[in-house]
Amino acid sequence: MKQQHLQLDHNKRLRHFLTTEGLKRDLLVEILDTAESFTSITNQQIKKVPLLRGKTVVNLFFEASTRTRTTFELAAKRLSADVLNINVSASAASKGETLLDTLRNLEAMHCDMFVVRHPNSGAAHFIAEHCAPHISVLNAGDGRHAHPTQAMIDMFTIRRHKHEFHNLSVAIVGDILHSRVARSQIHALSTLGVPDIRVIGPRTLIPADASTLGVHVYNDLDQGLDGVDVIIMLRLQRERMSSALLPSEHEYFRLYGLTKEKLALAKADVIVMHPGPINRGVEMDSAVADGEHSVILQQVSHGISIRMAVMSMTMSPKGTSQSERDA
Amino acid sequence: MSQGKKQRIHIRNGLVIDPANNINEVRDVFIAKGKIISVSSDAPDGFNADIVIDASGHVVCPGLVDLCARLREPGQEQKATIASETAAAAASGITSLCCPPDTKPIIDTAAVATLIHEKAQAAGKASVYTLAALTRQLDGASLSEMGALKNAGCVGVSNAYAPFKNNLILRHAMEYAASHDLVVHLHAEDIDLRNDGCVHEGQISTRLGLAGNPAAAETVAVSQILALIEQIGVKAHFCRLSTARAVQMIARAQYSGLQVTADVSAHQLHLTDMDIGYFNSNCHVSPPLRSLRDREGLRAGLSQGTISAICSDHQPHEADAKLSPFALTETGMSGLETLLPLSLRLMNEGLIELMPLLASLTCQPAQLLGINAGTLTPGAKADICIYDPEREWQLDSTTLRSKGQNTPMMHWEFLGQVTHTLRHGQFVFQLD
Numbered sequence: 001m002k003q004q005h006l007q008l009d010h011n012k013r014l015r016h017f018l019t020t021e022g023l024k025r026d027l028l029v030e031i032l033d034t035a036e037s038f039t040s041i042t043n044q045q046i047k048k049v050p051l052l053r054g055k056t057v058v059n060l061f062f063e064a065s066t067r068t069r070t071t072f073e074l075a076a077k078r079l080s081a082d083v084l085n086i087n088v089s090a091s092a093a094s095k096g097e098t099l100l101d102t103l104r105n106l107e108a109m110h111c112d113m114f115v116v117r118h119p120n121s122g123a124a125h126f127i128a129e130h131c132a133p134h135i136s137v138l139n140a141g142d143g144r145h146a147h148p149t150q151a152m153i154d155m156f157t158i159r160r161h162k163h164e165f166h167n168l169s170v171a172i173v174g175d176i177l178h179s180r181v182a183r184s185q186i187h188a189l190s191t192l193g194v195p196d197i198r199v200i201g202p203r204t205l206i207p208a209d210a211s212t213l214g215v216h217v218y219n220d221l222d223q224g225l226d227g228v229d230v231i232i233m234l235r236l237q238r239e240r241m242s243s244a245l246l247p248s249e250h251e252y253f254r255l256y257g258l259t260k261e262k263l264a265l266a267k268a269d270v271i272v273m274h275p276g277p278i279n280r281g282v283e284m285d286s287a288v289a290d291g292e293h294s295v296i297l298q299q300v301s302h303g304i305s306i307r308m309a310v311m312s313m314t315m316s317p318k319g320t321s322q323s324e325r326d327a
Numbered sequence: 328m329s330q331g332k333k334q335r336i337h338i339r340n341g342l343v344i345d346p347a348n349n350i351n352e353v354r355d356v357f358i359a360k361g362k363i364i365s366v367s368s369d370a371p372d373g374f375n376a377d378i379v380i381d382a383s384g385h386v387v388c389p390g391l392v393d394l395c396a397r398l399r400e401p402g403q404e405q406k407a408t409i410a411s412e413t414a415a416a417a418a419s420g421i422t423s424l425c426c427p428p429d430t431k432p433i434i435d436t437a438a439v440a441t442l443i444h445e446k447a448q449a450a451g452k453a454s455v456y457t458l459a460a461l462t463r464q465l466d467g468a469s470l471s472e473m474g475a476l477k478n479a480g481c482v483g484v485s486n487a488y489a490p491f492k493n494n495l496i497l498r499h500a501m502e503y504a505a506s507h508d509l510v511v512h513l514h515a516e517d518i519d520l521r522n523d524g525c526v527h528e529g530q531i532s533t534r535l536g537l538a539g540n541p542a543a544a545e546t547v548a549v550s551q552i553l554a555l556i557e558q559i560g561v562k563a564h565f566c567r568l569s570t571a572r573a574v575q576m577i578a579r580a581q582y583s584g585l586q587v588t589a590d591v592s593a594h595q596l597h598l599t600d601m602d603i604g605y606f607n608s609n610c611h612v613s614p615p616l617r618s619l620r621d622r623e624g625l626r627a628g629l630s631q632g633t634i635s636a637i638c639s640d641h642q643p644h645e646a647d648a649k650l651s652p653f654a655l656t657e658t659g660m661s662g663l664e665t666l667l668p669l670s671l672r673l674m675n676e677g678l679i680e681l682m683p684l685l686a687s688l689t690c691q692p693a694q695l696l697g698i699n700a701g702t703l704t705p706g707a708k709a710d711i712c713i714y715d716p717e718r719e720w721q722l723d724s725t726t727l728r729s730k731g732q733n734t735p736m737m738h739w740e741f742l743g744q745v746t747h748t749l750r751h752g753q754f755v756f757q758l759d
Contacts, residue, residue: 006605021534100650120652121536122606130650142652144536183536207533208541 006128014313016128016137019146020188028191032156034309035302041078042304051312052081055112059085060102061140062118067276067300068140068150072115075307084111099123100130107132113315114138121145121180136314138307144178150275151184153306155192157299158230161271165189169196171224171266172215173256174234174283175205177245181275182234183213190214200224201256204245221256225265233258233274233283249282258284263293271295333752334377335359337370341382341713345389346686347702356387358709361752366703382713385746388685390422390710392692392701394512394590395566396641396663398424398455401442402431407643407730409443412663413452415729417755419664420712420745421639422453423693423700427512428460429487435460435471437479444480452755454710456696458485458512461500465489468496473507482696485512485566488613498555505561510695512564515548515573516614525654527617531600537653540615542570549573553580556587564695565589567640569614571624578633588695589633591625592640593669594660594736598622602735608649608656609735612640629687630679636692639666643731661731665722667714668741675742709752718744 007023009015014027041047057076059069069085076083088102099118106114113136116124121143128137141147155165162168170189176182176199189197190213199210200218210217218224225231240246258272272284272293280286289296338356343366345351350366357364357374365371396416399407416424426443428434434443440457447455459476461484463469468491473484484504491497504511521544526532528539549565553576556563568574568591577589594612599619603610610616628634642659649656667688674684693701700710722739724732748756 098647098651100647118652120654122654123652125606126652142536143654144538146536180536183534208528208539209530209533212530213533 006125014310017148017310017314018124018128018137018139020148020151020184020191021146023191025191025193028152028155028188031152031306031309031313032159034313035152035156035305038305038308042301047078048080049078050080052076052079052315055081055315056110057081057083057113057115057311058106058111059083059115060088060106060117061086062088062116062123063141065117065140068117071303072138072140072307075304075311078304079308079311081113081311099126103127103131107135111135113311115140117141119143138310138314141180144180144183146184147180148184148188149303149307149310150181151188152310153299153302154185154232154273154275155188156302156306157273157295158271160298161295162229165192165194168194168230169198169228170194170230170232171198171200171228172232172234173200173221173224173258175236175240176201176210176234177205177207178237178240179234185232186213186215198224198228202246205240221262222265225262228266229270231258231263231266231270231272233272235275235277236279236282253282257282258288260285260287260291263288273299276300333359333361335375336709336749336752337374337376337379338382338387338711338713339379341385341387343387343703344681344685345703346682347389347690348704350703351682356703356711358749358752361709363703363705363707363709365705380713380747384717385713385715386681387711387713389689389701389703390712390748390750391420391667391688392696392698393421393424393641393663393666394636394638394692394695395427395592396424396639397429397643397659398426398443399643400430400446401439405645406648409446409455410450410452411730412641412643413447413450413455415663417452417748417750418728418745420667420714420748421663422710422712422748422750422755423456423698424453425456425458425482425696427485427487428458429465429489433460433465434458434481435463435465435476437475440476440479440481451750453750454700456480456482456698458483459509460484461486461504461511462489462491462496467491470500470503473504473509477507477509481509482698483510483512483564486514488514488516490516490518494551494555497552498559501555501561501563502559510562510564510697512566513552514566515545515552517544517548520544520547523654525611525615526603527600527615527621529600529618531603535603535606542572542617542621545570545614546572546576549576553577553585553587556580556585562586567592567595567614567638568625568628568634569595569617569621571621574624574628574633578628578631581633588635589628590636590638590692590695591629591634592662593637593666594640594662595625596622596629596637596673597669598735606653607735608651608653609660609733611649611653611656611658612660613658626673626678629673632683635687636695637666637670637687638692639663641729641731643729644733646732649733659733661727661729661734663729664727665734665736667712667745668743671716671743672741709749711747711749712745713747714743714745716743718742720744
């Protein structure tokens with residue numbers, strides 16, 4: 001497959017990180033293991049390693065984001081890279097400059113990595129296909145397609161709590177149709193061997209032929225949560241009401257909102273995740289968001305380690321891949 | 328091209344396929360004064376050829392008639408021109424082609440139609456016909472001056488991709504067109520159901536996170552139009568079907584006696600949404616590439632005769648139009664040069680015999696347009712395509728003549744290549 005070639009170099013090592021789809025299990029595990037090794041750095045007083053010294057990372061954001069951009073920036077800085085933040089939605093795009101033009105301009109500034117967020121699905125693939133060969137592209141979210149680093153953060157968090165993947169039931173609840181996070185999670189979960197992946201939501205928010213992704217579809221929250229080990233709640237955008245996909249936030253919360261009562265349907269040691277930011281009282285009750293099962297804040301802190309891992313793996317042929325460190 | 332003294336041409340020993348006259352055997356074709364003199368084994372009395380073409384091992388058939396090719400002129404000459412695209416047509420065995428009205432300016436005045444006809448005449452490579460806009464400025468709300476447009480030579484009417492404001496307008500437009508004996512070419516799509524869909528709604532849209540265009544966007548529109556046609560009793564032609572279900576609906580309507588016809592683009596008979604791979608923008612077309620099941624339904628519609636024409640749906644673009652994330656790219660693919668080879672592939676795959684296949688590329692589309700073309704009947708204009716059915720070739724940027732290089736079939740291998748094209752008894756193409 002072309003995408004395999006695009007994401008991997010000739011040694012089958014990660015070159016770009018565009019999607020979790022089609023990557024081998026070993027590689028996903030290597031990302032998790034590498035991230036694990038970086039968590040200790042985060043806890044040190046001097047939080048820097050020189051792996052990307054002299055490299056320039058460009059955060060190329062065509063869509064507003066604070067949290068994702070900040071963690072990518074922190075990750076790059078802890079790897080000693082220079083970081084350039086470019087918010088394109090406000091500048092070039094509005095002047096009619098094409099994505100390719102923007103890319104050529106940045107290439108001319110001798111950058112080494114693009115961290116890209118774009119409102120259109122496929123934008124990161126497009127950039128990876130057209131940028132200079134020495135540049136690595138990390139997808140920080142493209143349209144509804146993929147958000148692979150967020151998915152790996154979630155895998156990391158699941159592994160920390162559950163240790164294994166092969167015996168888990170994982171439920172993803174909410175707006176699957178518009179969610180790039182859900183797509184990346186589904187691919188990662190199935191590659192890592194999770195046997196029971198469920199998506200739960202009203203039919204208006206479940207994509208066509210969703211079962212072809214290898215998931216079980218539930219329209220009823222109670223049935224879907226029955227006996228699960230992990231619950232991932234997705235953010236609900238306000239515009240879903242105006243486009244007649246949902247009647248109201250109130251009804252959504254009543255039917256799909258996570259409350260203590262609903263949580264009781266899952267396993268006793270269930271963990272609750274959310275890629276953030278949370279709409280309290282829409283997707284979940286505050287009592288759940290701040291409760292003992294919630295690992296939402298841990299997800300945020302894992303964000304930096306995962307992004308450091310992916311950056312170091314893609315950037316340097318002599319980087320910190322597990323096999324080389326073992327050698 | 329100024330028409331000098333027309334030569335007498337003798338095409339020897341080719342396998343002559345002329346579906347309109349049910350001819351399918353090795354014969355000679357004799358041409359004089361730009362017209363077919365006879366298709367027989369012996370030269371007519373006193374016929375002295377100026378040129379003899381040995382067509383042994385070749386197929387000799389009427390020049391192809393393409394129901395839909397955008398030439399991008401006037402208005403989008405950065406993409407292509409009438410001269411560039413009619414030359415590409417000639418090299419593909421296409422001698423007649425029909426432009427939809429969405430040029431810039433739109434073909435809603437006689438002047439624009441005349442401009443296109445004159446430019447095509449000057450280029451001289453293919454006969455270019457036009458469809459007039461069904462509504463003024465394609466606004467879907469007010470009728471165009473169809474009487475004047477017909478006088479200017481438009482052979483039918485269409486609203487191209489533009490929607491109608493409501494079904495009442497569509498009804499009136501169809502009735503008014505019928506009173507001028509103009510066939511209405513309809514692109515059946517419910518734009519609300521399509522929404523922002525850019526690929527077929529299904530497994531691929533779900534995997535890639537691209538907005539889906541559901542099959543119902545087509546079938547709902549087809550069923551509404553069929554209901555209207557049944558009520559008011561007019562002819563209508565459905566353009567570029569993409570779903571298996573729509574083919575079935577039209578087959579049923581034909582069976583019950585409605586005067587409806589349909590065509591399909593050659594690429595829809597070969598590609599599916601799987602070919603989009605990872606966001607290949609050359610597969611961004613409208614209607615979208617659909618499922619394998621739909622493709623099989625379209626093929627069945629062709630072999631069973633529900634669909635009576637295959638067209639190129641040629642939409643050449645400049646490179647930039649396709650260099651963006653998928654949904655932001657312009658729709659359409661360059662299709663003139665793959666029309667015959669993709670069609671022949673259907674025969675080689677055993678779907679359809681050569682005679683009915685060529686009928687769907689010659690006499691049947693000509694009949695749909697009401698033009699005198701697509702036959703080798705003595706007295707007809709000598710529009711002829713000669714191709715070598717055994718010749719293998721590869722589509723690449725050196726063989727592609729259209730200014731639009733936007734095809735996902737780049738580097739495909741094809742069997743069967745055009746060697747000569749004659750239009751009005753003159754060579755408009757000869758393979759080196």
